[in-house]
Amino acid sequence: MGQPHAPLLSLRGLTRRFGGLTAVDGIDLDLAKGGLVSIIGPNGAGKTTLFNLVTGLDRPDAGTVNFEGHDITGLSPERLAAQGIARTFQLGRVFGNLSVMDNVLIGAHTRLRAVKPAVPVIGPLLELGLALLRPSSVRDEEERLREEIKAILARFGERLLPRIDQPAYSLSYANRRRVEIARALALKPRLLLLDEPTAGMNPSETAEMQTLVAELKAEGLTILLIEHKLEMVMRLSDRVIVMDEGKKIAEGPGEAVRGDPKVIEAYLGHGLSGTPEQESAA
Amino acid sequence: MSSWLDYTINGLIVGNVYALVAVGLALIFGVSRLINFAQGSIYLVGAYIGWVAVVQLHTPLPLTIIFVAVAAALVGLIIERFGLRPLQNSVRIAPLLATIGISFVLDQLVMLTFSPNPRALPSQLPDIRFQIGGGTIGPLDLLIAGVGISSALLLFVFLRYTKLGWAVRAASQDRDAAMQMGVDVNRVNQTVFGIAAALGGVSGLLVGMYYNQIDTAMSLQATLKGVVAEVVGGAGNVPGAVIGSLLLGLVESYGVAVFGTSYRNLFAFLLLVVVLVLRPNGLFASARQAPPEPLTGTFIAPSRPVRIPRWALAVAVAAFAILPLLPVSFYILQTLINAWLLGMLALSLTLVAGTIGQVSLGHAALLAIGAYTSALLSLTLNIPVGLAIVAGGLMSAALGTILISPSFRLRGHYVSIATLAIGEIVSLVILNWESVTRGPIGISGIPPLSLFGYDLISPASVYWFAYAVMVVLALLQSRLLGSHLGRSFRAIRDDDIAARAYGLSLNRYKSLAFIFGGFAAGISGGIAAHLYSYINHETFNTQQSILALTVVILGGLGNVVGAIVGAVALVGLPEMFRIAAEYRILIYGIVLLLLVRFRPQGLLGTI
Numbered sequence: 102m103g104q105p106h107a108p109l110l111s112l113r114g115l116t117r118r119f120g121g122l123t124a125v126d127g128i129d130l131d132l133a134k135g136g137l138v139s140i141i142g143p144n145g146a147g148k149t150t151l152f153n154l155v156t157g158l159d160r161p162d163a164g165t166v167n168f169e170g171h172d173i174t175g176l177s178p179e180r181l182a183a184q185g186i187a188r189t190f191q192l193g194r195v196f197g198n199l200s201v202m203d204n205v206l207i208g209a210h211t212r213l214r215a216v217k218p219a220v221p222v223i224g225p226l227l228e229l230g231l232a233l234l235r236p237s238s239v240r241d242e243e244e245r246l247r248e249e250i251k252a253i254l255a256r257f258g259e260r261l262l263p264r265i266d267q268p269a270y271s272l273s274y275a276n277r278r279r280v281e282i283a284r285a286l287a288l289k290p291r292l293l294l295l296d297e298p299t300a301g302m303n304p305s306e307t308a309e310m311q312t313l314v315a316e317l318k319a320e321g322l323t324i325l326l327i328e329h330k331l332e333m334v335m336r337l338s339d340r341v342i343v344m345d346e347g348k349k350i351a352e353g354p355g356e357a358v359r360g361d362p363k364v365i366e367a368y369l370g371h372g373l374s375g376t377p378e379q380e381s382a383a
Numbered sequence: 384m385s386s387w388l389d390y391t392i393n394g395l396i397v398g399n400v401y402a403l404v405a406v407g408l409a410l411i412f413g414v415s416r417l418i419n420f421a422q423g424s425i426y427l428v429g430a431y432i433g434w435v436a437v438v439q440l441h442t443p444l445p446l447t448i449i450f451v452a453v454a455a456a457l458v459g460l461i462i463e464r465f466g467l468r469p470l471q472n473s474v475r476i477a478p479l480l481a482t483i484g485i486s487f488v489l490d491q492l493v494m495l496t497f498s499p500n501p502r503a504l505p506s507q508l509p510d511i512r513f514q515i516g517g518g519t520i521g522p523l524d525l526l527i528a529g530v531g532i533s534s535a536l537l538l539f540v541f542l543r544y545t546k547l548g549w550a551v552r553a554a555s556q557d558r559d560a561a562m563q564m565g566v567d568v569n570r571v572n573q574t575v576f577g578i579a580a581a582l583g584g585v586s587g588l589l590v591g592m593y594y595n596q597i598d599t600a601m602s603l604q605a606t607l608k609g610v611v612a613e614v615v616g617g618a619g620n621v622p623g624a625v626i627g628s629l630l631l632g633l634v635e636s637y638g639v640a641v642f643g644t645s646y647r648n649l650f651a652f653l654l655l656v657v658v659l660v661l662r663p664n665g666l667f668a669s670a671r672q673a674p675p676e677p678l679t680g681t682f683i684a685p686s687r688p689v690r691i692p693r694w695a696l697a698v699a700v701a702a703f704a705i706l707p708l709l710p711v712s713f714y715i716l717q718t719l720i721n722a723w724l725l726g727m728l729a730l731s732l733t734l735v736a737g738t739i740g741q742v743s744l745g746h747a748a749l750l751a752i753g754a755y756t757s758a759l760l761s762l763t764l765n766i767p768v769g770l771a772i773v774a775g776g777l778m779s780a781a782l783g784t785i786l787i788s789p790s791f792r793l794r795g796h797y798v799s800i801a802t803l804a805i806g807e808i809v810s811l812v813i814l815n816w817e818s819v820t821r822g823p824i825g826i827s828g829i830p831p832l833s834l835f836g837y838d839l840i841s842p843a844s845v846y847w848f849a850y851a852v853m854v855v856l857a858l859l860q861s862r863l864l865g866s867h868l869g870r871s872f873r874a875i876r877d878d879d880i881a882a883r884a885y886g887l888s889l890n891r892y893k894s895l896a897f898i899f900g901g902f903a904a905g906i907s908g909g910i911a912a913h914l915y916s917y918i919n920h921e922t923f924n925t926q927q928s929i930l931a932l933t934v935v936i937l938g939g940l941g942n943v944v945g946a947i948v949g950a951v952a953l954v955g956l957p958e959m960f961r962i963a964a965e966y967r968i969l970i971y972g973i974v975l976l977l978l979v980r981f982r983p984q985g986l987l988g989t990i
Contacts, residue, residue, distance in 0.1 A: 156884060182885050194878045198990075207871070210885050225895055228868070229868065233859060233862055268685065
């Protein structure tokens with residue numbers, strides 16, 4: 102639990118209500134730089150809604166989100182991406198008609214400099230002009246990014262590289278999840294949010310994914326993880342947060358949380374055990 | 384201030400009629416998340432069936448109403464069964480395009496059967512007026528109010544107290560859950576389409592009687608008004624649609640009172656744009672809604688584009704370039720010039736609708752802006768024609784993008800509605816802004832095409848000019864698609880939420896797409912103005928927007944070569960087979976329907 106530095110991400114009293122339902126209810130969370138915190142909980146506990154609040158896809162009714170000491174509550178997802186927050190989606194939102202390469206290049210969009218001069222007002226028009234003219238600076242940047250993306254794809258072994266020019270809709274479910282993670286890595290994130298990265302994967306694919314996440318953590322990436330597969334959570338997490346009905350019901354090191362009677366009740370009380378594949382979106 | 388009471392009563396009565404259309408739209412949207420662009424056509428069919436009943440069969444009024452309701456309901460059932468049900472599991476764009484196609488087919492069938500000339504539809508009620516306060520009210524007003532209120536009541540009872548009504552409400556709240564609970568969604572859809580069509584048909588009959596005149600232009604107007612009312616009330620919200628309709632009727636009526644009749648529609652569409660900008664979920668939606676569910680599947684049909692080798696393209700480009708040197712008839716050159724002009728419009732639309740996924744139904748407005756700018760600059764300021772055309776393109780890019788920008792945060796069907804309304808606004812402004820646009824008289828004596836002081840009079844020179852401009856625009860667009868902007872546009876089309884999460888600003892990239900597309904369309908309009916030498920507010924109409932859309936779907940969404948191939952096919956083939964003009968739009972509608980059903984990716988595939 103001890104945090105030598107100020108946390109990279111810090112949530113205070115984060116709350117989101119949908120009509121009568123409080124999907125996220127006063128959540129506090131601190132994530133140190135280089136740390137990995139997992140959020141677990143039964144289906145409908147509000148985990149994905151929490152991710153949406155952190156990444157700007159939804160705005161909280163109350164509470165604050167702090168990132169690197171700045172209040173980023175309610176900022177647009179575009180701004181947050183530019184600040185280095187990347188996420189993957191629970192249901193796998195790849196761009197179906199784009200090739201694997203293009204999907205991952207979109208991940209690097211916020212890093213485009215040569216083609217997107219930071220000029221106010223006429224910046225977009227310059228971008229259009231540069232895209233059409235393509236001077237050598239723009240071509241070089243594109244080339245560099247393409248090489249870099251091949252390196253990112255190489256992290257997935259032979260899963261994606263041979264399919265680099267195939268449209269994403271033709272990929273298997275597991276490969277789409279990999280494309281999503283590659284896309285997030287292309288942003289060079291300072292904070293990575295993974296929403297059930299192993300959903301729909303078989304045991305060997307899950308093991309592969311676990312190795313990859315462990316590598317990313319070892320490289321110093323800060324990660325917030327939603328995951329149902331408890332074994333993976335126990336192995337990777339510095340800390341585990343358990344949510345149920347929008348509230349945080351337990352927090353601590355994996356083993357401690359696992360034995361917490363409230364946690365067991367939350368899972369069993371809802372008639373759930375084992376590892377459900379999906380949760381409903383709310 | 385007795386006249387104000389009159390305007391209020393008139394507003395409420397017209398609003399009541401809109402409500403009959405809007406409630407149908409709201410029901411359909413509630414159950415199938417679809418804006419039925421064919422609703423106005425059913426209204427049109429209702430009016431003409433009513434005419435047959437009244438004028439030819441001499442049925443008494445109650446029988447006429449029942450007859451129209453049943454016949455219109457049948458049309459609705461046919462549309463549901465054969466037009467939409469086969470598309471249930473297809474991409475989201477498919478049913479949208481299908482209802483547009485159906486609407487054109489129905490309108491044309493009515494026009495071919497009854498001729499486009501207006502007909503009188505006599506009211507079957509005694510012509511007496513009652514004094515109320517300072518205003519007057521007639522029996523037909525009361526009948527319209529009565530039909531409006533009683534159908535609202537019947538609908539309420541049906542939805543609230545019958546088993547099928549529960550099923551409809553359940554399906555509109557959560558289609559999948561309703562299906563799992565054993566609700567027969569097909570039957571619900573049928574019911575809803577039947578009710579909506581019956582209401583729409585009766586509404587057409589009553590409006591025809593109210594104005595004592597029916598004509599085929601009623602269809603588009605009714606769709607637009609119904610959609611405006613529905614969106615104002617909040618899509619899918621039945622009571623909201625009623626209130627939205629009354630509000631629309633009042634706004635129009637007061638607008639007419641202050642500014643005159645020709646402004647009636649302008650107020651309707653301005654109301655729509657204001658609501659879309661300020662409260663895109665309608666006036667009665669709660670301010671914060673649950674975030675949209677992740678949408679599975681993409682907006683357009685996934686496909687691999689047909690790869691055409693470069694040499695084949697080069698050969699084709701060269702072959703068309705030397706065509707005027709061969710002994711071809713003036714007629715063929717003329718046809719191909721039209722194809723190149725349409726090709727430029729299609730390039731524009733394939734970028735906007737295909738590459739970035741904003742299905743515009745008002746694209747002809749961009750032609751009009753380019754045409755008027757170029758014509759007026761060359762006529763009044765004596766600017767050389769070549770420069771004036773470029774200025775037309777730039778004006779179209781700038782003005783088009785500004786006008787469409789309120790719709791940038793909308794999605795799918797809403798974009799189509801907004802563009803349709805904005806297209807109508809442009810045409811109405813051209814009609815009413817007489818000091819600049821010369822109003823209904825139009826602009827005549829526009830100087831012919833010329834370049835560097837040389838007039839392009841011969842068909843061959845005009846051909847080469849239009850062809851060269853189109854090829855340059857096509858090359859530029861291909862280059863754009865190959866850049867980071869091409870992939871950014873396509874990413875926004877495929878999943879705008881994921882795109883935003885990776886830093887793509889929707890406003891920025893939709894603006895850029897409309898700037899680039901607006902320029903191509905404006906150039907096309909500018910050239911057309913100098914070619915025709917006369918233009919007015921009807922030169923660039925909704926039919927051209929629909930034709931361009933059909934071309935784009937035929938060629939393959941986002942496909943540059945496809946847009947041009949589609950333009951040549953849809954302009955050339957009817958000429959080749961000498962198909963009479965009045966059948967062409969019918970054919971375009973049928974082509975659109977067949978494509979959506981059997982080859983949604985078009986001839987050359989989506990890019």
